[in-house]
Amino acid sequence: MATPSTWTVPIHGNYHGYYSKRPSVRDPRLALLPPSIFAAARVLDVGCNEGWVTCEIAQSWGAHKVVGVDIDDSLIRSAWRRRRTVWSLQEPREKAQAAPSTDSRKRRRESSEILPSIQPKPEYFPMSCEHEFGSLPIPPSDIRGRHSFPHNLSFRTADWTSTDIPEDAERYNVVVAFSISKWIHLNGGDETLKLFFQRVYDVLEPGGRFVLEPQAWETYAKAKRMDERLKANAKKLQIRPDDFGTILSEIGFGPPQHFGITGEGGFRRPVDLYTKV
Numbered sequence: 001m002a003t004p005s006t007w008t009v010p011i012h013g014n015y016h017g018y019y020s021k022r023p024s025v026r027d028p029r030l031a032l033l034p035p036s037i038f039a040a041a042r043v044l045d046v047g048c049n050e051g052w053v054t055c056e057i058a059q060s061w062g063a064h065k066v067v068g069v070d071i072d073d074s075l076i077r078s079a080w081r082r083r084r085t086v087w088s089l090q091e092p093r094e095k096a097q098a099a100p101s102t103d104s105r106k107r108r109r110e111s112s113e114i115l116p117s118i119q120p121k122p123e124y125f126p127m128s129c130e131h132e133f134g135s136l137p138i139p140p141s142d143i144r145g146r147h148s149f150p151h152n153l154s155f156r157t158a159d160w161t162s163t164d165i166p167e168d169a170e171r172y173n174v175v176v177a178f179s180i181s182k183w184i185h186l187n188g189g190d191e192t193l194k195l196f197f198q199r200v201y202d203v204l205e206p207g208g209r210f211v212l213e214p215q216a217w218e219t220y221a222k223a224k225r226m227d228e229r230l231k232a233n234a235k236k237l238q239i240r241p242d243d244f245g246t247i248l249s250e251i252g253f254g255p256p257q258h259f260g261i262t263g264e265g266g267f268r269r270p271v272d273l274y275t276k277v
């Protein structure tokens, strides 16, 4: 496998500045999901890129523990920086406890499970604060608690289709795979994609959820033009994104729940949820 320093084009979808094209602190894909899904959950975000979605799950959705994994180490370094930024912009805990924000009150009402602690408001401080004064130090986990943000969040570099990360051994309640299936498919072919789905199944607890945002087949054409190897791989692909539901059911997942389609322009994609039965 090529090392990141030899990647001249983002053949794994390892775009830098991805979230400037797909902006928002509140990711619309997460907003489609039932609020209770991440509450008190152990979550793996595969292909976390610069960690924006991963940070949101850890900060605002009441998750117990969240791990983001990406094949590109430079993106993982950015993800750690993002964690620090998100922490620096967050409402101080004393304020949040004194007056829970309307948002957090609404979330708790909507959620069938009570979130573990009062959620401080994200983006309480403007970005200019961090620019001018630098990031805020993160207090030790024994003061804030191992399962509150940002201590409930970590990142790893790995090609997760072939490499275990230590957190896998504990298993997860939710695995998120947003906009990554095409890259796994084009790089590794049908077999690697099936292996990836099987690995997701294996690391989930019974009843665990797989949240998948697959890219449409039509979008493979542009992606494969990036690289001769991807072009050659694409010719051999038999599986199409429309087949994913069948493959996942053969592995042991229940029927998908479709939560709708969101995103702008070329990013308009469905968000589907599969449960390990």
Ligand SMILES: C[S@@+](CC[C@H](N)C(=O)[O-])C[C@H]1O[C@@H](n2cnc3c(N)ncnc32)[C@H](O)[C@@H]1O
Residues within 6 Å of the ligand: 012, 013, 014, 015, 018, 046, 047, 048, 049, 050, 053, 069, 070, 071, 072, 075, 158, 159, 160, 161, 177, 178, 179, 180, 183, 184
């Ligand atoms: C298009 S980005 C999507 C980022 C993020 N999931 C989102 O939708 O907001 C795909 C990401 O998957 C990562 N990726 C691709 N193949 C991977 C693999 N085998 N293991 C881990 N990460 C991978 C890429 O480096 C890239 O950051």
